[in-house]
Amino acid sequence: xxxxxxxxxxxxxxxxxxxxxxxxxxxxxxxxxxxxxxxxxxxxxxxxxxxxxxxxxxxxxxxxxxxxxxxxxxxxxxxxxxxxxxxxxxxxxxxxxxxxxxxxxxxxxxxxxxxxxxxxxxxxxxxxxxxxxxxxxxxxxxxxxxxxxxxxxxxxxxxxxxxxxxxxxxxxxxxxxxxxxxxxxxxxxxxxxxxxxxxxxxxxxxxxxxxxxxxxxxxxxxxxxxxxxxxxxxxxxxxxxxxxxxxxxxxxxxxxxxxxxxxxxxxxxxxxxxxxxxxxxxxxxxxxxxxxxxxxxxxxxxxxxxxxxxxxxxxxxxxxxx
Amino acid sequence: xxxxxxxxxxxxxxxxxxxxxxxxxxxxxxxxxxxxxxxxxxxxxxxxxxxxxxxxxxxxxxxxxxxxxxxxxxxxxxxxxxxxxxxxxxxxxxxxxxxxxxxxxxxxxxxxxxxxxxxxxxxxxxxxxxxxxxxxxxxxxxxxxxxxxxxxxxxxxxxxxxxxxxxxxxxxxxxxxxxxxxxxxxxxxxxxxxxxxxxxxxxxxxxxxxxxxxxxxxxxxxxxxxxxxxxxxxxxxxxxxxxxxxxxxxxxxxxxxxxxxxxxxxxxxxxxxxxxxxxxxxxxxxxxxxxxxxxxxxxxxxxxxxxxxxxxxxxxxxxxxxxxxxxxxxxxxxxxx
Ligand SMILES: Nc1ncnc2c1ncn2[C@@H]1O[C@H](COP(=O)(O)OP(=O)(O)OP(=O)(O)O)[C@@H](O)[C@H]1O
Ligand SMILES: Nc1ncnc2c1ncn2[C@@H]1O[C@H](COP(=O)(O)OP(=O)(O)OP(=O)(O)O)[C@@H](O)[C@H]1O
Ligand SMILES: [Mg+2]
Ligand SMILES: [Mg+2]
Numbered sequence: 001x002x003x004x005x006x007x008x009x010x011x012x013x014x015x016x017x018x019x020x021x022x023x024x025x026x027x028x029x030x031x032x033x034x035x036x037x038x039x040x041x042x043x044x045x046x047x048x049x050x051x052x053x054x055x056x057x058x059x060x061x062x063x064x065x066x067x068x069x070x071x072x073x074x075x076x077x078x079x080x081x082x083x084x085x086x087x088x089x090x091x092x093x094x095x096x097x098x099x100x101x102x103x104x105x106x107x108x109x110x111x112x113x114x115x116x117x118x119x120x121x122x123x124x125x126x127x128x129x130x131x132x133x134x135x136x137x138x139x140x141x142x143x144x145x146x147x148x149x150x151x152x153x154x155x156x157x158x159x160x161x162x163x164x165x166x167x168x169x170x171x172x173x174x175x176x177x178x179x180x181x182x183x184x185x186x187x188x189x190x191x192x193x194x195x196x197x198x199x200x201x202x203x204x205x206x207x208x209x210x211x212x213x214x215x216x217x218x219x220x221x222x223x224x225x226x227x228x229x230x231x232x233x234x235x236x237x238x239x240x241x242x243x244x245x246x247x248x249x250x251x252x253x254x255x256x257x258x259x260x261x262x263x264x265x266x267x268x269x270x271x272x273x274x275x276x277x278x279x280x281x282x283x284x285x286x287x288x289x290x291x292x293x294x295x296x297x298x299x300x301x302x303x304x305x306x307x308x309x310x311x312x313x314x315x316x317x318x319x320x321x322x
Numbered sequence: 323x324x325x326x327x328x329x330x331x332x333x334x335x336x337x338x339x340x341x342x343x344x345x346x347x348x349x350x351x352x353x354x355x356x357x358x359x360x361x362x363x364x365x366x367x368x369x370x371x372x373x374x375x376x377x378x379x380x381x382x383x384x385x386x387x388x389x390x391x392x393x394x395x396x397x398x399x400x401x402x403x404x405x406x407x408x409x410x411x412x413x414x415x416x417x418x419x420x421x422x423x424x425x426x427x428x429x430x431x432x433x434x435x436x437x438x439x440x441x442x443x444x445x446x447x448x449x450x451x452x453x454x455x456x457x458x459x460x461x462x463x464x465x466x467x468x469x470x471x472x473x474x475x476x477x478x479x480x481x482x483x484x485x486x487x488x489x490x491x492x493x494x495x496x497x498x499x500x501x502x503x504x505x506x507x508x509x510x511x512x513x514x515x516x517x518x519x520x521x522x523x524x525x526x527x528x529x530x531x532x533x534x535x536x537x538x539x540x541x542x543x544x545x546x547x548x549x550x551x552x553x554x555x556x557x558x559x560x561x562x563x564x565x566x567x568x569x570x571x572x573x574x575x576x577x578x579x580x581x582x583x584x585x586x587x588x589x590x591x592x593x594x595x596x597x598x599x600x601x602x603x604x605x606x607x608x609x610x611x612x613x614x615x616x617x618x619x620x621x622x623x624x625x626x627x628x629x630x631x632x633x634x635x636x637x638x639x640x641x642x643x644x645x646x647x648x649x650x651x652x653x654x655x656x657x658x659x
C-alpha cells in the first residue's frame with residue numbers, strides 16, 4: 001500500500017455515491033492517488049464524470065443525499081476521514097485545504113462587502129485576533145491576486161467577473177492552506193482575464209510553494225498549471241502521470257482520444273472525436289467503463305481493470321497496460 | 323450570378339436602449355457599432371470575440387430577431403431596410419437558419435423530434451406528404467440514424483451532442499442559403515465538439531451554404547473556415563484569412579489573444595504570459611478613439627485616444643482597424659523587435 005507519511009495528500013479507494021429516485025449515482029467510485037507538496041495536479045474529464053464531486057468528497061462538503069461515503073483521505077499523514085465533523089471544520093477545511101468552488105464568483109453574498117467576505121475564514125477559524133487584523137490579511141491576499149485594495153470596501157456587484165473570481169481566490173488563500181482546490185476557476189471568463197489569473201496562480205505556486213489541484217474540462221487551460229495530470233472517466237481515475245508525458249503521449253485509450261480531440265491553434269493536426277457518450281453513473285458497466293467506446297477493446301475488458309502503477313510514477317486503469 | 327455576395331452588411335449598428343426606472347432614457351448599450359462585411363455564396367466565415375463583445379447581437383440582427391439601429395443589410399439581393407422590413411423578415415426566416423448557443427435552451431422540452439422539425443415545414447406550407455421525407459433527410463444529414471430511433475424522442479432523451487445536431491437539423495430543414503451558428507459547440511464536451519463542427523462543415527460544403535460561425539474559442543476556427551473576423555467591443559477590428567491571422571496577427575488585441583491561447587504543452591506551466599491587464603470596456607461609454615487603447619502597449623497619445631481608426635490594408639486581403647498601420651507608420655513587429 002502507499003506510504004501515508006510521505007506526501008501531502010493520499011487518497012485511497014474513495015467513494016461517494018448519491019441517493020436518487022432512480023438508484024445510487026456512483027459519482028466518485030474508488031479513486032486512489034497521492035500528491036506531494038509542491039507539484040500542481042490537474043484533474044480533467046468530461047462534464048458529469050465526477051470532478052467536482054471528487055473535490056467535495058476530499059473536503060467533506062457533502063450534500064444530504066449521500067448513499068455511500070467510504071475510503072481514506074490522508075492529509076499530512078493524518079486520516080482526516082476519521083476526524084469528527086467539528087474537528088475537521090476547525091482544523092482542516094479552509095485551514096489546511098480550501099476550495100474555489102465551481103462558479104464561486106457568483107455565490108458571493110451580495111450584501112456583504114467583499115473585504116469582509118474574504119476575511120471571514122480567518123475570523124471563523126480564530127486565525128486573526130480581530131476584524132482589523134483579518135482585513136489587513138485580506139488586503140495582503142488582494143495584492144497577491146492582483147486586485148486593488150480599494151475593492152475591499154466594495155460590494156460584489158461593483159466588481160467585474162474577473163475581479164470577483166480573484167476575490168474568491170483570495171478567500172481560498174487567506175488562511176495560507178497547504179492545498180487549494182480550484183474547480184473551473186476561469187471557465188466563465190474572457191481569454192485575457194483567464195490568462196491573467198493563470199499568471200497569478202503560477203506566481204503563487206512558484207513564490208509560496210502552495211499546492212494546487214486544478215479541476216477543468218479544458219485541456220489547454222489545464223496545461224497552464226499542470227505538473228501532474230489525472231484523467232477522470234465515469235467516476236474513476238483512468239490515468240495519472242507527469243504532465244510532460246500526459247500532454248505528449250497519454251496511455252489510456254480514453255486519454256489518447258481526448259487529447260486527439262483537442263483543437264490546436266498553431267499545429268495542423270487531424271482532429272478525432274469519441275463516438276458514443278459517457279456511461280451513466282446510475283448503472284455503470286461492470287467491466288471497464290470506457291470499453292463500449294474504446295477502439296482497442298478486447299474480451300478482458302468485461303472485467304474491471306485495476307488502477308495500476310506502470311512505472312515512472314504513472315498509473316493507468318486499462319488491461320492493455322497491466 | 324455566382325460571385326454575387328450572399329450577404330452584404332454596411333455600417334451596421336445595433337444599440338439597446340437603457341432605461342432608468344423603466345422609463346427615462348439612460349443611454350445605449352452599443353452592442354454592434356459600425357460593422358461592415360461581405361460574405362460570398364458558399365463562404366464560411368468565423369467571427370471570434372470575447373464574451374460581451376456583441377457577437378450574439380450581431381447574429382440576432384442578421385436574423386432579424388433584433389432591429390438594427392442603423393446601417394444596411396442585403397441578403398441574396400434582397401435589401402432589408404425600414405420599409406420592406408416586414409417582407410424582408412419573412413424572407414430571412416425562410417432563408418437563414420439559426421443554430422443557437424445553448425442546445426439545452428434551444429429545444430422545446432415537450433415537443434418530439436418529429437414536431438420540432440415538422441413545425442417550420444408546416445408554417446412554410448410544405449405539404450404533409452413531403453414533410454416526412456424532408457424530416458428523414460435532415461435527420462440523416464446530421465447523422466441521427468437510423469432516423470426511426472429518434473423521430474419520437476424528446477430532447478431530454480438525447481445527449482448534448484445529439485441535441486445540438488437536432489438544432490442543426492432544425493436550422494437546415496427549410497433548405498436555407500445561409501446559416502448563422504452562434505457558439506454551436508461551446509456547451510458541448512471537447513470530445514464531441516469536433517464531431518459537430520465537422521458535421522456543420524461537411525453540410526456547408528455539400529450544400530454550398532454560406533455559414534457564419536460565431537465563437538469565443540479561437541482554437542476551433544481553423545477547423546471550420548478559411549476566413550475570420552476578430553470582434554472587440556462591438557467592432558470588427560481585424561479581417562483576414564485564418565492562417566494569416568494566426569501567423570501574422572496585426573491588431574494588438576488579436577496579438578494578445580494569440581499570446582493568451584496556448585496549445586496543450588507541459589511547458590506552458592512555466593511561462594508567465596505577457597498579456598494586457600484590465601477588462602473589456604463598457605459598451606455604454608466606450609473609450610474614445612480606438613476602443614482598445616486603454617489596454618494597448620502601442621498606445622500613441624493624441625492619436626489612438628482621439629479618432630476611431632478606419633480599416634487599413636497593410637497586407638493584401640488583410641484589414642485592420644488600428645492607427646499603427648496608417649501610411650508611413652512603423653509596422654508593429656519591427657518596432658518591438
Ligand atoms: N447531490 C447530488 N445528487 C445526485 N447526483 C449528483 C449530485 N451531485 C452530483 N451528482 C451527479 O454526479 C455526477 C458527477 O457530477 P459532478 O458535478 O462531480 O461532475 P463534474 O465532472 O464536475 O462535471 P462538470 O464538468 O459539468 O462540472 C453527475 O452525474 C451529477 O449529475
Ligand atoms: N436585450 C438587451 N438589452 C440590453 N443590453 C443587452 C441586451 N442583450 C445584450 N446586451 C448587452 O450587449 C452587449 C453584447 O452582448 P452579446 O450577447 O451580443 O455579446 P456576445 O459577444 O454574444 O457575448 P457572449 O460571448 O457572452 O455570448 C453586452 O454588454 C450585453 O450585456
Ligand atoms: Mg464540476
Ligand atoms: Mg453570445
